[in-house]
Amino acid sequence: MGMRIADYAYELKEGLAISFQAIRANKMRSVLTTLGIVIGIVSVTLMGTAIEGLSRGFNDSISKIGADVLYVQKWPWFGGEGEWWKYRNRKDIKIQQFNAVERHATLIKSATPLCGTRALVKYKGQSSEGVLTLGANDQYLETGGIFMDIGRFFNQAESDGGRPICVLGSEVAENLFPNETPLGKTIRIGTSTFRIIGVMEKQGSLLGLESLDNRIIVPIEAFFRRFGAYRGIQISVKAADIKNLDDTKEELRGILRKARHVPPTGEDDFAINQQEMFIQTFNAIGSVVAGIGLFITALSLFVGAIGIMNIMFVSVTERTKEIGIRKAIGAKRGTILLQFLVESASLSLIGGIIGIIISYPLSLLVNQILPTSMPLSVVGIAILISIIVGVVSGFLPANRASKLNPVEALRYE
Amino acid sequence: MNVINIRNISKTYVMGTEAVHALRDVTVQIDRGEYVAIMGPSGSGKSTLMNMLGCLDTPTSGLYEFNGANVSEMNDNELARIRNKEIGFVFQTFNLIPRSDALHNVELPLIYGGVNAHERKRLAAEALNHVNLGDRMHHRPNELSGGQRQRVAIARALVTKPSIILADEPTGNLDTKTGDEIMALLEELHHQGNTIILVTHEEYIAEHAHRIIRLRDGVIEKDEIVQKRVIPTVA
Numbered sequence: 001m002g003m004r005i006a007d008y009a010y011e012l013k014e015g016l017a018i019s020f021q022a023i024r025a026n027k028m029r030s031v032l033t034t035l036g037i038v039i040g041i042v043s044v045t046l047m048g049t050a051i052e053g054l055s056r057g058f059n060d061s062i063s064k065i066g067a068d069v070l071y072v073q074k075w076p077w078f079g080g081e082g083e084w085w086k087y088r089n090r091k092d093i094k095i096q097q098f099n100a101v102e103r104h105a106t107l108i109k110s111a112t113p114l115c116g117t118r119a120l121v122k123y124k125g126q127s128s129e130g131v132l133t134l135g136a137n138d139q140y141l142e143t144g145g146i147f148m149d150i151g152r153f154f155n156q157a158e159s160d161g162g163r164p165i166c167v168l169g170s171e172v173a174e175n176l177f178p179n180e181t182p183l184g185k186t187i188r189i190g191t192s193t194f195r196i197i198g199v200m201e202k203q204g205s206l207l208g209l210e211s212l213d214n215r216i217i218v219p220i221e222a223f224f225r226r227f228g229a230y231r232g233i234q235i236s237v238k239a240a241d242i243k244n245l246d247d248t249k250e251e252l253r254g255i256l257r258k259a260r261h262v263p264p265t266g267e268d269d270f271a272i273n274q275q276e277m278f279i280q281t282f283n284a285i286g287s288v289v290a291g292i293g294l295f296i297t298a299l300s301l302f303v304g305a306i307g308i309m310n311i312m313f314v315s316v317t318e319r320t321k322e323i324g325i326r327k328a329i330g331a332k333r334g335t336i337l338l339q340f341l342v343e344s345a346s347l348s349l350i351g352g353i354i355g356i357i358i359s360y361p362l363s364l365l366v367n368q369i370l371p372t373s374m375p376l377s378v379v380g381i382a383i384l385i386s387i388i389v390g391v392v393s394g395f396l397p398a399n400r401a402s403k404l405n406p407v408e409a410l411r412y413e
Numbered sequence: 414m415n416v417i418n419i420r421n422i423s424k425t426y427v428m429g430t431e432a433v434h435a436l437r438d439v440t441v442q443i444d445r446g447e448y449v450a451i452m453g454p455s456g457s458g459k460s461t462l463m464n465m466l467g468c469l470d471t472p473t474s475g476l477y478e479f480n481g482a483n484v485s486e487m488n489d490n491e492l493a494r495i496r497n498k499e500i501g502f503v504f505q506t507f508n509l510i511p512r513s514d515a516l517h518n519v520e521l522p523l524i525y526g527g528v529n530a531h532e533r534k535r536l537a538a539e540a541l542n543h544v545n546l547g548d549r550m551h552h553r554p555n556e557l558s559g560g561q562r563q564r565v566a567i568a569r570a571l572v573t574k575p576s577i578i579l580a581d582e583p584t585g586n587l588d589t590k591t592g593d594e595i596m597a598l599l600e601e602l603h604h605q606g607n608t609i610i611l612v613t614h615e616e617y618i619a620e621h622a623h624r625i626i627r628l629r630d631g632v633i634e635k636d637e638i639v640q641k642r643v644i645p646t647v648a
Contacts, residue, residue, distance in 0.1 A: 007527035014524050021512045325508045328469060329569065330497020330525040332490050406469045410508070 011335050012342065019343035022315065023350065033311040034351025036304025037389060040297050041355025041382045042362065045374060047293025048381070049363040051286055053372025058282045066145050067275050068242040070249055072101075072235040072256060076271035078281050090269045091260065092232025095220070100259040101235060107248040109240040110139035113220050115233040121216065122188040123176040131172055132215040133189055135223025135233075143236040146217075151183050151198030154219055162221025166194040170202040171213035192226040194218055204371070245274070301385070304351060305393035312344050312397035323401050324409025337402040344394025345387050352386025415478070416576050416608055417443040417466060422475030422485075424461050435461040436472070437631045443610065445576070448603045450611040450619035450639075453628035460581075462628065463612045467502060467579050468495045480576060497526050501570025505582035507562040509554040509569075515541060516550040519569045526573060540568040544598060560591035567598060577608045584618055596621050597645040621645065 023030045071077075074090045098113040105111070115135040121128045137159040140146065146153065154165055166189070173182050182196045194216075203212035224231075239248040249272050256262075256270055316323070323336055331339075356379055363374040424436040436458045443449055453459040464470040465477060468484055471492070477484040479495060487495070502508075509518045519537040528536070541550055544564040554562050563583060570578050580599065584592030600621065603609050611622055619625050620643045627635040 006529070010524050010527060010530075014521075018512075025512065321508070322510060325510065326521070326525075327493065328467070328496060328502050328508070329522040330493055330573075332493040332525070334490075335493075335525060407464050410469070410504075 008338075011338055015339040015342035016346065018339055019346045022319075022343060023347060029311065030347055030350065031354075033307045034304065034347060034354065036300050036302075036307045037348050037351030037386055038304075038355040038358065040299075040301035040304050040389075041352045041386055042359050043293055043296040043300060044385060045356060045359035045378050045382050046362055046366065047290065047297065048378030049359070049366050049372050049374050050289055050293070050370065052375050052378070053366060053370030054282065054286055054289065056372055057370050066143070066238065068239045068245060069143055069145075069274070070237045070239065070245070070252060071273040072097075072237065072252065073271050073273055074232065074234075077273045087271075093234060093270060095224075095229075095233060097256060097259040098233065098235050101237065101252065101255050104255050105237070105248075105251055107240055107244055107251050109238045110142040111235060111237045112136045112138075112140040112143050113233045113235055114140070115220060115223055115231050117190075117227050117231075119190040119227075121172065121176065123182075123185060126176045126178075128172060128175045128214075130214075131189075133223070133227075134215060134217050135220035135227075136217055137220055139238075140217060140236070143238045147201040149199045149201045150181070151196070153198055153217075159219040160221065162219050162225055164192065164194050164222055164226075165197045165219065167198045167200060167217045168196055169200055169211075169213040169215040171211060172216055173199045189216060189218070190227065194222070249274070301389050304348070305389050308344050308348055308390060308393040309396060311347070312340060312394050313400070315343065316340065316397045316401040319401075320404065320409050320412040323404050324406050324412065327404070327406035328410060333402040336404075337398045340398030340401050341391055341394050344398065345390035348386045348390025348393070349383065352383055355386070356382055414445055415442050416445050416447075416480060417441065418476075418478040419465070420476040422465065422472035422477060424458075424465065424470070425473045434631050436465070438475070439628075439631075439633055441626060441633070441636070443577075443608065445608055446606055447624065448599075448609045448611070448622045450613060450622035450625045451628065452613060452616070452619045452625055453634075454614060456630075457628040458631040459612055459614075459628050461631075463579065463581055463610075466577075466610060467500055468492045493525075497522055498573060499576040501567075501573065501575040501578040503563070503566050503570050503578065503580040503583045505585035507554070507559075507566045507586070509562060509565055511554055514551045514553050515546060515557070515565045515568075518554070518565055519572050522569060522573050536572055537568070540572040541565070543571065544568045558591075559587050560594055563587065563591075563595050564598065567595070567602075571602070571607075577610055578602065579610050579612070581612045582614070583611070584615075585613075592618075593645050596643075600645055617643065 072093060074093060075087045095113055098111070101111055113136065117133055118130045119133045121131045138154055138156045141153045149170060151167070153167055154163065158165060166187070168182055176182065176187065177185070182199055184196065186193050186195050237248070237252060239245050252272060253268065257268065260269060262269055326336065360374060363372070366372055419439060419441045421438050421440055422436060423434065423438055426433045426435060439462065451459050451462060461470070465472055468479065471487070472485055475485065479499065484492070484495065510521065513521070516534070516537050519540050520533045523533040523536060538547070538550065541547055544567050546561060546564055546568065549557060549561060554565070557565065583595055583599070587595060596618065599609055599611070609622070611619065613619050620639055620641070622639060623642065624636070624638055626633060
């Protein structure tokens, strides 16, 4: 006595109709029941959005940093907790060491010293506070992955000569020159004046935190003259071939150990940072976010599932007589089972949809911190999860309903 | 030809530690086209017999053949199919689905029978017209009077063109006048060739049938032909 596909279709349609009638008849109860699912779906979509944002922001940042660029600094980017003093007491990296690198390194494409300070920048009536002013040489164009919007970057002669010229980040340019071209204008950085020769293309921000556009680049010689030569620097090096990044790093290490007079048995008194550390840290952050998100999601979905199961048991009991009637006129066990599974799945799906609707504005909030949007795949997953939770939590009540004895069910008042 | 052939069936319930013999060794045959009343006081086993006849329950022992098929050995799904295709139930409390309108209530057995939507609507409308409720198709049960509800239930019972119509106290919740109308409708259905089994404890109602089977204490006390039938007149 096989059933045709069409029979299932009729029963499914009937099941949907019944469940929507039932849910509409108990609106308040239904909405309250789905609260756990709502919270679960909100957390799963927000987690998805946040991870999407982290990875998108990270990928952006990574491409800004450049995969083949090494940074010689006093401090390692990550790790070494509790060794603050050790790093703090290291000798500064000096321009002479950069010169050594430039002279001896064979595996590098370009290298620049970098030295920075925050300064108040003024042009006529406009001013901008806390602008990161960086001293660099002409090769920063390459190591920093800079593209020019208008004008040009300074050349080697201007760099070596320490000319009082500068290149603006797009944000600084917008702030100081809302209505006119900055090219050729003279601005005041701290107490010194610089002439603008170019504006960089917009770069965005590093993981949504530090804007890369609120900065000014000046020749490092000019920087030392205006802001003091006693400062420590860092060195950015772009490898000639990314495949030889490790060799490049080793070569750099040798040159610096020699230049900094590190004894053969001593450990490095500097750090060579690279993007890979970022990747590791990012993965760690991602796992923590995913872990917390998963825990909240699982917990609230579990609570939601129990809620739905509970209300479905109530619903089955309330409708015992109706189940009896349906059985008397020919509903099979499977028919009743399907009917209640459809109902619990619909209930849960409603929760899921409410969750998605709530998540959307929240994802816009997340977008304020991380560059992200709610991915469509997450919406799909959320819908799928809510249906699955509904079916799973509805199974026991539906099974009970399907097994009701028609005689007793009909007698139930 | 027999629609129903019951031989020596018994039904025993266990209530706590006590076995209750609801039916003992009952043998009944009902032919196609018959109009039979099953009578008896409460506790006589008439409800149990009705549940057996309606394939809602299976006997503890004995044979039940429905149109030649052995019901006593059927599983749940096969019983559901027999109920769906071969039996039309009319209950004392109407037993309509409260949230569905009359048309949908009548369509329901066809949905479970796998009839397509277009055919379903046509048959259900036809059945409702048959019971003079063509103008109440989209009313819900709570918008209908008791008599109208019972007529919807009868339409639902008729719509699958079943082998038997099983009416359990169909007038029990109705006033006399409305009850008479329902009995007139059953009379009409009988005239059109339907097999009707009426379960009641009222002598007056039972006398509408051609034959009365009287039960007492789980056994058939009497199986008699009605001499002076009550012929209801349609108002």
